[in-house]
Amino acid sequence: MNPIERIKDEKNGLDILDEIDELAAQHGGWETLEPDDRERLKWIGIFFRKPTPGRFMMRIRITNGQLASRQLHTLASLAQRLGNGVIDITTRQQLELRAVQIRDVPDILEALRGVDLTSLQTGMDNIRGVNTCALSGLTPYELFDAAPVGEQFTQTFLGNREYTNLPRKLNVTITGCLENCTHSETQDIALTPAIGPRAAHGFNVAVGGKMGSGGMTVAQPLDIFVAPGEASSLAATITLLFRDEGAREQRTKTRLAFLVQEWGAELFRQRLEERWGAPFTSAGRDVRMQHTTDHLGVAAQRQEGLYSVGLCVPTGRTQAADMMELARLAEVYGAGAIRLTTGQNAIVVGVPEEDVQPLLDETLLTRFSPSPPAFTRGLVSCTGKDYCNLALIETKALGKQLAESLAARFPDAAPLTMNWSGCPAGCGNHHAADIGFQGAKARVDGEVVDAVSIFVGGRTGTDPRPGEKFMDLVPVSMLDELMPVVIDNLATLKKIRREQPAEDRVLMVPVS
Numbered sequence: 151m152n153p154i155e156r157i158k159d160e161k162n163g164l165d166i167l168d169e170i171d172e173l174a175a176q177h178g179g180w181e182t183l184e185p186d187d188r189e190r191l192k193w194i195g196i197f198f199r200k201p202t203p204g205r206f207m208m209r210i211r212i213t214n215g216q217l218a219s220r221q222l223h224t225l226a227s228l229a230q231r232l233g234n235g236v237i238d239i240t241t242r243q244q245l246e247l248r249a250v251q252i253r254d255v256p257d258i259l260e261a262l263r264g265v266d267l268t269s270l271q272t273g274m275d276n277i278r279g280v281n282t283c284a285l286s287g288l289t290p291y292e293l294f295d296a297a298p299v300g301e302q303f304t305q306t307f308l309g310n311r312e313y314t315n316l317p318r319k320l321n322v323t324i325t326g327c328l329e330n331c332t333h334s335e336t337q338d339i340a341l342t343p344a345i346g347p348r349a350a351h352g353f354n355v356a357v358g359g360k361m362g363s364g365g366m367t368v369a370q371p372l373d374i375f376v377a378p379g380e381a382s383s384l385a386a387t388i389t390l391l392f393r394d395e396g397a398r399e400q401r402t403k404t405r406l407a408f409l410v411q412e413w414g415a416e417l418f419r420q421r422l423e424e425r426w427g428a429p430f431t432s433a434g435r436d437v438r439m440q441h442t443t444d445h446l447g448v449a450a451q452r453q454e455g456l457y458s459v460g461l462c463v464p465t466g467r468t469q470a471a472d473m474m475e476l477a478r479l480a481e482v483y484g485a486g487a488i489r490l491t492t493g494q495n496a497i498v499v500g501v502p503e504e505d506v507q508p509l510l511d512e513t514l515l516t517r518f519s520p521s522p523p524a525f526t527r528g529l530v531s532c533t534g535k536d537y538c539n540l541a542l543i544e545t546k547a548l549g550k551q552l553a554e555s556l557a558a559r560f561p562d563a564a565p566l567t568m569n570w571s572g573c574p575a576g577c578g579n580h581h582a583a584d585i586g587f588q589g590a591k592a593r594v595d596g597e598v599v600d601a602v603s604i605f606v607g608g609r610t611g612t613d614p615r616p617g618e619k620f621m622d623l624v625p626v627s628m629l630d631e632l633m634p635v636v637i638d639n640l641a642t643l644k645k646i647r648r649e650q651p652a653e654d655r656v657l658m659v660p661v662s
């Protein structure tokens with residue numbers, strides 16, 4: 151039994167919630183925490199960070215990436231009062247507070263409860279924040295609003311011990327967006343918009359996608375169409391199938407992808423159908439468009455006279471004061487609501503036409519731009535060396551710096567995605583980007599220096615592909631010089647792909 155399985159076997163991870171007051175009061179310091187309890191804290195969203203001992207990261211679940219301005223204000227004030235003022239927006243549309251002390255956790259949990267937020271099950275072998283289109287219910291380019299399904303599914307598993315001992319983490323996207331904004335193809339469970347029998351709106355189902363050190367695995371379609379009313383239940387059934395049948399030995403081989411690989415999609419579907427207890431309907435017509443979107447900039451909502459204003463937050467790293475200001479702007483100009491995107495950005499929604507320009511004139515928008523330069527627009531970065539002990543390099547500042555220098559040199563470039571991961575774990579989704587950077591170390595003249603492996607041509611959407619390694623172990627000091635070569639190669643690669651015959655392309659679900 152691997153150490154994590156032992157920890158889970160001895161006690162349910164969620165039990166730590168009942169013990170947290172005692173742990174915080176009794177120990178008064180992190181040094182006396184038992185190593186197993188330190189792991190268990192991740193079940194309530196509290197992460198020991200080796201580079202900052204005693205200062206924990208706290209991950210807040212933001213279901214569907216939707217939050218109210220008062221919730222954001224509360225988080226920002228917690229970050230200021232009990233953290234170090236830094237808040238990160240993650241690629242799962244979640245928020246992370248930095249440098250929290252264990253003695254303050256009970257107060258933070260209380261404050262979160264006060265605004266209907268939770269940090270439960272945001273780490274370890276749990277169902278992570280459920281993703282959906284950041285403009286769910288608002289964008290004209292969706293089949294239907296899928297957010298209620300994500301909410302219903304979350305209510306099923308949150309605080310429910312049936313779902314807190316999975317073989318590994320489980321990433322879920324449930325989306326009605328036609329513009330592929332959530333990279334569904336890399337999720338363990340992906341429900342994407344489709345039209346079923348009698349023109350019914352619903353989802354096609356794919357399973358077993360993942361990112362990470364083994365590379366990007368594209369989720370396999372199960373040839374199932376599910377109606378919105380049954381979708382949450384189906385996601386729960388898939389989760390329990392994974393819980394009961396997924397391998398639990400080697401941690402590197404326990405994601406749902408490995409079970410899907412072992413069984414094949416057909417057998418997986420069969421076993422799932424047995425649990426489901428009724429025959430499945432075959433996949434519906436995949437109605438997603440060919441392109442992907444980031445939902446940045448000013449866009450008309452479905453609701454007449456209202457607009458969304460998507461703001462670029464470079465690498466998702468923010469200061470609490472800026473988040474408070476964002477919450478205020480959402481109150482003053484919008485519907486008091488903010489949406490987070492999988493590109494680590496934020497959207498003010500429900501802005502009446504006459505308030506769009508005054509919002510655009512606000513000072514904060516000089517930092518969080520609705521129309522950023524091409525290279526900053528698609529920039530995503532994992533935590534990197536600042537707070538992550540696995541990081542081989544610093545990522546966020548380096549990514550920003552490179553994006554700025556490229557913008558100056560290629561002012562007319564079309565938007566492209568540049569994703570950074572500080573190590574092979576791949577939390578920054580670098581395999582799914584136009585240009586992906588993976589942190590490494592290289593030896594130059596006998597000296598060890600920060601380096602990256604560069605991947606090009608990765609993408610998600612209806613034609614998903616992992617990026618191909620283009621250069622290995624490039625010292626970061628040489629990046630400026632080498633980037634034109636990478637960009638040229640990328641342009642060629644994109645051209646080649648566009649010319650490929652349609653049948654050669656990997657569609658997630660065949661269009662019938």
Ligand code: HEM
Pocket residue numbers: 199207209240241242243244246272278279360361362363533537538539540575576577578579
């Ligand atoms: C061996 C595999 C992995 C390890 C050890 C690992 C480790 C970590 C750590 C330590 C953090 C927190 C860093 C911090 O913010 O302080 C993190 C965050 C994160 N990781 Fe990974 N990771 C792994 C694989 C992955 C994979 C395959 C993905 C999918 C792309 C991923 C996505 C994320 C995301 C999105 C976050 C930000 C928080 C969230 O919203 O869940 N990780 N990871």
Ligand code: SF4
Pocket residue numbers: 532533534535538539540541542571572573574575576577578
């Ligand atoms: S990719 Fe590596 S460095 Fe970045 S957050 Fe994940 S584990 Fe840490």
